Amino acid sequence: MPFMTIIFGDTIDSFGGTVNTKDVVHKVSKMSLNFVYLALGSGVASFFQMACWMVTGERQAARIRSLYLKTILRQDIGFFDKEAKTGEIVGRMSGDTVLIQDALGEKVGKFIQLVATFVGGFVIAFVKGWLLALVLLSSFPPLVISAAAMSIIIGKMASQGQTAYSVAATVVEQTIGSIRTVASYTGEKEAITKYKKSLTKAYKSGVQEGLAAGLGLGAATFIMFCSYALAIWFGGKMILEKGYTGGDVINVLFAVLTGSVSLGQASPCMSAFAAGQAAAFKMFETINRKPKIDAYNTEGLQLDDIRGDIELRDVHFSYPARPEEQIFSGFSLSIPSGTTAALVGQSGSGKSTVINLIERFYDPQAGEVLIDNINLREFQLKWIRKKIGLVSQEPVLFTSSIKDNIAYGKDGATTEEIRAAVELANAAKFIDKLPQGLDTMVGEHGTQLSGGQKQRVAIARAILKDPRILLLDEATSALDAESERIVQEALDRIMTNRTTIIIAHRLSTVRNADMIAVIHQGKIVEKGTHSELTKEPEGPYSQLIRLQDLSTVSEQNALDDQDMLEPMNSVRNLSQQFSLLQSISQKSSEIGNSSRHSFSITFGVPTTSMLETEPIESNAQALAPSQLPPEVSLCRLAYLSKPEIIVLLLGSIAAVANGVIFPVLGIVISGMIKTFYEPRDELRKDSKFWALIFVLLGVASLLAQPSKSYFFAVAGCKLIRRIRLMCFKKVVYMEVSWFDEPEHSSGALGARLSADAASMRGLATSFNA
The missing domain is CATH 3.40.50.300 (P-loop containing nucleotide triphosphate hydrolases)
Structure with a gap:
């Protein structure tokens, strides 16, 4: 792109500075061939850039996912008691690795391209007109500050959203992994409520993330348009006072314009980097953890055998x-x-x-x-x-x-x-x-x-x-x-x-x-x-036997004659249990137990259940392989967004307003170029006019960009929340036999909710862009 500004500037000079028509055609034809050569080189480079970085992102994500799982299996049991839950681990391996893949894939190549465009643009600008380029460089510090603030806020919001989704993944794993218990106690509504609560937190973080991205991009665009206004006004002075040609001003302006726009285009990459960094931080925190008891440690004694003492x-x-x-x-x-x-x-x-x-x-x-x-x-x-x-x-x-x-x-x-x-x-x-x-x-x-x-x-x-x-x-x-x-x-x-x-x-x-x-x-x-132990009738072991026998008899009596219990028998049983507990406590004290508490026995009473049947049901046979799910049309996704129709309408209006700015910019630029070849008096007056127009375009972008990002973030995050909640509601109310199929396990369904929802969020983001 920076090289194109050189060809473009020479082309403008060919039109504006040449009187002979034949010379114009000859020079423009030569410039046109340069455009063709540039297009061919750019096309080949773009192909290899995208292909190589996409492959790199896929391989890095797969490697990180494998390393994370290996590290999880390496940890001691205390790690799972305190720091990790199954649902959180599944969510990280499925959802967070998608964000890491996005941050390590084609967006890295895109970011390198944009940085090269930025550097190349300013180098060419300084070569062609260092004084004008130096004036335009004054817009750089505000751009860096706005981009840095946006990156920090987006990273923070993305981290909060990922934490909320990890909690939601834990709810999914616990619910589906214990679906029989959930169904038997009709706990579906409680599970759905917990899941919805976590999704609501993630929704709020997503909306704030979208608003921060919109404000950052809007501020960057406003600063760039203001710098263009400054370039037009100061460029007119350079033509009048320093002997610049219109092509030189256009070359410097478009070189700086190309470099500056590349920073604005880098904001989605920076957002992806921030989200990927937040996801990678938590994954690498686990990967770098040194377990106290290392299951993969190859050091230590290995004898021929052990006796078993x-x-x-x-x-x-x-x-x-x-x-x-x-x-x-x-x-x-x-x-x-x-x-x-x-x-x-x-x-x-x-x-x-x-x-x-x-x-x-x-x-x-x-x-x-x-x-x-x-x-x-x-x-x-x-x-x-x-x-x-x-x-x-x-x-x-x-x-x-x-x-x-x-x-x-x-x-x-x-x-x-x-x-x-x-x-x-x-x-x-x-x-x-x-x-x-x-x-x-x-x-x-x-x-x-x-x-x-x-x-x-x-x-x-x-x-x-x-x-x-x-x-x-x-x-x-x-x-x-x-x-x-x-x-x-x-x-x-x-x-x-x-x-x-x-x-x-x-x-x-x-x-x-x-x-x-x-x-x-x-x-x-x-x-x-x-x-030996039963020889001590008042010993703890003997008391345990009598207490368990008493519990078994009491339970059997309750089962046989549940409706005809006599209060006096219950009192007598309680009295006997109390005396047994008291004697066990005394015996424990005699042996030397210094505890202040009595030795109370709380054994569960065995319950009667159906006798085990040797053959299992016929539906335990091998399940048929799963079929590929049918594709879902975008119309159905759009229909799911029907409750947000007003929000989408407002977002579309803001998107149209933001999109119209750049076609209008083409008209403004053509008028600006014409001004540089006007007589001195008209050049002095018209340069101020077109500078004011650029400022107005910057104000319009400052209002339209955040509005577009906010409204589409609200609609997109609500859509994701609705789809996740609909899927989870549908899943928890499925018949229990449905969960017996391998593709309907808690891990598979949890990963599907995490990864597919992340992909749909990417679709909503692309639609916003």
Whole structure:
């Protein structure tokens, strides 16, 4: 563009400074060829500029997305307790990477082009007429200030909007991930209200961002038009006093005009950079985070094997999310290899914390966790975790086949190894009855399987790697009687020759344990075998058994005779429970527990549920592949904007007014060029007139540009909010079976709401532009 101003200036001189017609035709023909050569070079350069930078943006975004996911998987559990939520992570990977891609893609090439235009324009201007160029340069500081203010405000508003969208993404993930619970409690309206609240915050930020962009661009255009007015007036003086030609003034003016306009055209790029920077800041904050427990750390001990001796020695621990609540204060426990140890006690006493420390999900603040008399911190984390198998109360299954879920337990597991694990887990019978066997899809979170079936798949996954240490965290507490019996048979098979720690809810499942430890408020108050502990009729373990039996009987009576309860029986039961609690508290004090609180037992009472049916429903078969969604016409999107018709009308009027300015500018420029070749008296008068016209055009732009940006931001952000809310409302009220399809998982739907809405916002922004 700056080179074009040289050719254009020479062309103007050819028309205005030559009297002979033949000379005019010859010179103009020569200039025309120069325009053709410039067009060819510009076309080739533009193609490579756009193609290369678009590819670069795509690759950078993919690399950042991959690095972010790798870093997330690397973090310690404390990070997820305090700093990150699943919905926020999905929103960042889908929505924020779109903004980063936009900031690293073709807009970088465009910005470099515009900067080169700006520099080249002013260089040519100074070469052709340094005094006039120096006067025009006075407009540069106000331009920089307005652009910087706009960039700062847009970055701040974009960051607030992204935070609000992250909260909205968390609501989506939590709602869809637990859609059965939401539907059973008719919590759809509450979820929609929370989602709408987050979208409203994002809407306000979007409108403020649009207004800031409009004000910045309007101010920049006003300053540029004022500088043109100054150039016309001062250029006339240069022609009269310094011997400039009309072509020289036009060359300098258009070189500065081209350079200055390039700054205005750079404002969308700067807006994209600010939004991308705000998105990248939060992503790279996570990427650069150094985890306290690094899952990818390759340093540490790797032995041939371990025996399985476990010891917690004088452990002090509190969770990172609740540092003021001390779980363990000097806790010690020793479990010899090959034995089965059961941990019992009230909820919140610290039983699951023992498993969390052995798995090294957390490190104690003081004390040691030892395996084979070696501090757990000295082992390579990945290696030691391969020696430990974990089965939780609520098994976690992924949206894939049964075979894939089991194979996650061991890298490179063969089909024969998976089949052997299935047999050991007592799961072969129900899997063989499925139409697709091991290839049956389990649905999101395993919703296509019953509780007992999910638990057996989880057991097969845990024993696939043949662990030396097996951790069972209330593995049967959530199951009905028949499912518990089947799962318990599987557990009895696999506990042989392994160090096993059982966290038990039902005390009947730990009678055969080699050691039972009763934990109360982070301390072991009693320890021994079942037979040893029951010899103390007033001991904590015996009291736990009687209290659980009493709770079971009370529950059974309530189920059998719910309408005929006698008040005296309730009083008697309460009295018995109180005496049991009191005696347990006394026994706890005798053992040395210094806590001021009594040892209260709050075990949940097992409920009766339907017996597990071995085969699952036929709709658990492999789902048909999803079809591509049909294209949506722009007319439908326009119809969705019907409530904002007045706002769109006002925005269109402002856009028309802003658009008319530049065609009018062509007329003004032609009159201005003619003035430079007029006699001296007319030149002095007309230069002032055209300078005033440029100022008026600047005022019109200052009013029209912010109005256009504001009204279209209001309409566009309301459209995005409406579409997001409509989609979410439609999704949460779908039948539950709809969510069993892989393409309707919480992650897929959350990403679709984030990424597609970001794309639609880009469409609205392009329409505004």
